[in-house]
Amino acid sequence: MKSQATTIIKPLSGWQLLGLTELWQYRDLLYFLSVRGIKIKYAQSILGVGWAVANPLIQAVLFTVIFGNLAKLESDGTPYILFSYTAMVVWTYFSGILTDATTSLVANRAMISKVYFPRLVLPLSAVLNKLLDFAIAFIILIGLLLYYGQAPSYTIFMFPVLLLILILTSIGIGCLLAAVAVQYRDVNYAMNFLVKMLMYSVPVVYSVDYIPEAYRTLYAINPMVGVIEGMRSMFLQSRPFPWEWVGIGALVAVVIFIVGCFYFRRVERHFADLA
Amino acid sequence: MNENVIEVTDLGKRYRLGGRDHAETLLEHVGQIATYPIRNFRNLVQRKNFTEGEEDDSILWALRDVNFTVKQGDVLGIVGHNGAGKSTLLKILSRITPPTTGEIRIQGRVSSLLEVGTGFHQDLTGRDNVFMNGAVLGLTRREIRDRFDEIVEFSGIRKHIDTPVKFYSSGMKVRLAFSVAAHLDPEILIIDEVLAVGDLAFQQKCLGKMDSVREQGRTILFVSHNMSAVEGLCGRCILMDGGRMAYDGTVSEAIGRYREGSLNMAEASGLAERTDRDGGGRIRFTDVRLNQNGGVYTGESVRLELDYEATVDIPSLQVAIKFSRSYREVVMTLDNRIQGKPLSARAGNNTLVVELPALDLIPDRYLIDLWAGAGSVAEDRIFNATSVVVLEKDIYGSGVLPQANRHGFLVPPACRWETART
Numbered sequence: 001m002k003s004q005a006t007t008i009i010k011p012l013s014g015w016q017l018l019g020l021t022e023l024w025q026y027r028d029l030l031y032f033l034s035v036r037g038i039k040i041k042y043a044q045s046i047l048g049v050g051w052a053v054a055n056p057l058i059q060a061v062l063f064t065v066i067f068g069n070l071a072k073l074e075s076d077g078t079p080y081i082l083f084s085y086t087a088m089v090v091w092t093y094f095s096g097i098l099t100d101a102t103t104s105l106v107a108n109r110a111m112i113s114k115v116y117f118p119r120l121v122l123p124l125s126a127v128l129n130k131l132l133d134f135a136i137a138f139i140i141l142i143g144l145l146l147y148y149g150q151a152p153s154y155t156i157f158m159f160p161v162l163l164l165i166l167i168l169t170s171i172g173i174g175c176l177l178a179a180v181a182v183q184y185r186d187v188n189y190a191m192n193f194l195v196k197m198l199m200y201s202v203p204v205v206y207s208v209d210y211i212p213e214a215y216r217t218l219y220a221i222n223p224m225v226g227v228i229e230g231m232r233s234m235f236l237q238s239r240p241f242p243w244e245w246v247g248i249g250a251l252v253a254v255v256i257f258i259v260g261c262f263y264f265r266r267v268e269r270h271f272a273d274l275a
Numbered sequence: 276m277n278e279n280v281i282e283v284t285d286l287g288k289r290y291r292l293g294g295r296d297h298a299e300t301l302l303e304h305v306g307q308i309a310t311y312p313i314r315n316f317r318n319l320v321q322r323k324n325f326t327e328g329e330e331d332d333s334i335l336w337a338l339r340d341v342n343f344t345v346k347q348g349d350v351l352g353i354v355g356h357n358g359a360g361k362s363t364l365l366k367i368l369s370r371i372t373p374p375t376t377g378e379i380r381i382q383g384r385v386s387s388l389l390e391v392g393t394g395f396h397q398d399l400t401g402r403d404n405v406f407m408n409g410a411v412l413g414l415t416r417r418e419i420r421d422r423f424d425e426i427v428e429f430s431g432i433r434k435h436i437d438t439p440v441k442f443y444s445s446g447m448k449v450r451l452a453f454s455v456a457a458h459l460d461p462e463i464l465i466i467d468e469v470l471a472v473g474d475l476a477f478q479q480k481c482l483g484k485m486d487s488v489r490e491q492g493r494t495i496l497f498v499s500h501n502m503s504a505v506e507g508l509c510g511r512c513i514l515m516d517g518g519r520m521a522y523d524g525t526v527s528e529a530i531g532r533y534r535e536g537s538l539n540m541a542e543a544s545g546l547a548e549r550t551d552r553d554g555g556g557r558i559r560f561t562d563v564r565l566n567q568n569g570g571v572y573t574g575e576s577v578r579l580e581l582d583y584e585a586t587v588d589i590p591s592l593q594v595a596i597k598f599s600r601s602y603r604e605v606v607m608t609l610d611n612r613i614q615g616k617p618l619s620a621r622a623g624n625n626t627l628v629v630e631l632p633a634l635d636l637i638p639d640r641y642l643i644d645l646w647a648g649a650g651s652v653a654e655d656r657i658f659n660a661t662s663v664v665v666l667e668k669d670i671y672g673s674g675v676l677p678q679a680n681r682h683g684f685l686v687p688p689a690c691r692w693e694t695a696r697t
Contacts, residue, residue: 005384009378011374011375028410029411044398113366114390115371115394116387
């Protein structure tokens with residue numbers, strides 16, 4: 001026979017490598033899982049991908065009414081709707097990946113207990129799965145910016161970096177929680193609430209100016225702070241690009257990603273027995 | 276080319292069973308539910324389920340000291356009773372779960388089919404599901420595209436390939452799923468019971484497909500309860516028993532021992548000495564025999580003999596014999612009061628004979644609980660007094676046997692089937 005690939009199956013203990021070559025071999029599975037996620041989501045909805053627009057936009061309008069008009073929160077001198085929608089676009093992507101990744105193992109437990117494939121594919125597929133929604137929401141953002149005559153700053157070249165920070169963080173936490181959720185379903189029940197709580201821990205509805213100067217560096221340990229403020233800086237020119245916050249956020253994001261993925265790899269061998 | 280393509284050395288798999296959460300009352304249930312968080316949290320802190328703990332009675336070796344090799348082109352059958360370790364062995368071979376000890380070396384591309392249609396989704400079309408299922412089984416997008424037409428042709432549902440599978444009949448779904456599986460083209464194929472799907476004609480088609488895979492010199496590992504399929508397909512057979520390999524050799528010998536093992540398991544051991552019983556004690560079961568400890572076949576008559584001791588005369592004796600498939604999943608009860616057959620007993624040793632004209636239970640292992648009462652007062656109750664392995668028999672003469680894990684627990688008498696245009 002042609003292929004002489006030898007597979008060795010033996011007890012696993014301790015930490016494992018990420019198995020990137022194998023992950024690459026299964027890239028088509030990653031693709032189909034993502035496509036499946038999108039198709040299932042929109043198969044029987046009237047609005048279809050319209051939801052990708054409606055979700056962040058309705059929330060941003062709500063925030064504008066409640067926090068902008070009623071509570072009259074500061075919005076760094078920009079229209080509140082732009083202020084909150086810019087943040088909502090990235091936040092929706094972040095929370096979408098996080099929720100999807102966290103529930104991915106339990107949702108696909110039938111597959112896990114019947115077929116072998118690199119388990120990391122499941123949480124990773126959330127990134128592509130939500131990418132379409134993100135892209136559509138982002139196009140609306142550009143429309144809003146044009147409408148308000150807002151020109152982006154030259155720091156827009158940092159956009160991919162911000163996205164990367166977002167993805168690393170959400171996948172890192174997602175992998176960690178997914179691994180725990182296999183055994184303890186509490187994680188899934190708590191997810192809704194957790195995401196809401198997390199949203200108020202980052203400057204989606206309020207300005208960073210409300211955080212005392214002395215604590216801002218500490219505040220920026222949450223990578224999404226740098227991402228959201230970076231977005232506002234490059235698209236709304238609300239403030240100079242927050243290099244320091246993005247820097248700290250990037251470091252933390254990498255740490256979260258590594259910890260999350262390695263923890264996932266460490267416990268994934270038990271998934272089939274527990275799920 | 277007679278090299279070993281699979282080498283299994285000292286393979287073992289240990290499971291830690293959950294706590295014995297057998298609540299008897301509603302209050303106990305509530306208590307258990309209330310304390311779940313505390314217990315789960317303790318486990319979490321001790322990382323109990325994620326680590327290999329020390330030996331204690333909650334440890335179960337599902338597989339132990341398994342050694343065998345498979346040569347290129349071998350078609351190896353694996354048989355054994357439920358709980359003998361077949362599924363665990365398959366899961367380890369398929370890399371779904373890692374072994375606790377030992378090692379397996381596999382040479383070549385493996386496809387393992389523990390079920391058909393993994394990853395199928397109701398809302399997606401047949402076409403989408405073929406791609407999804409193929410990708411789950413390890414095919415690349417290109418490979419699926421190349422085989423797509425063949426797959427659809429084999430399934431025979433080209434007309435509906437762009438319809439969401441939720442509108443398919445279960446038969447159509449299975450055919451499509453199996454068609455994907457049949458076109459994996461692996462060097463080593465591991466199959467679990469998948470032949471027991473679909474209608475007879477489709478099963479024949481699948482068997483034919485497997486035959487052609489075999490003729491190409493591919494290696495097949497085939498796990499089944501269907502002895503005739505094992506006999507027809509395999510050149511060699513392994514018998515698993517209690518997590519160990521009981522036999523490795525010819526198919527006929529393995530099947531012979533499998534049937535023999537079934538008989539031994541049915542033997543009662545020391546019912547008189549059992550102390551885990553309750554009731555008033557004026558009646559005590561001392562022995563139970565089924566068909567004089569001969570084989571019990573599905574659809575055939577069974578003669579139950581219960582020896583018991585009564586300390587006093589019992590004018591109104593009630594006896595219940597409960598068959599259950601797993602822990603307290605009762606399948607049927609033979610009860611003389613329900614059947615309106617009054618009994619009475621004299622003090623001393625007695626034997627009660629119960630004759631069941633046809634045992635319509637699906638081939639599997641059943642546990643038998645015994646209960647005896649004077650009037651309605653419980654005098655003796657023993658859980659798992661004995662177990663019986665109901666052996667398979669082709670009662671319909673169709674060559675297809677009902678399967679314990681997918682066809683419920685009854686084997687109904689043959690029906691009259693007729694269809695006509697109305």
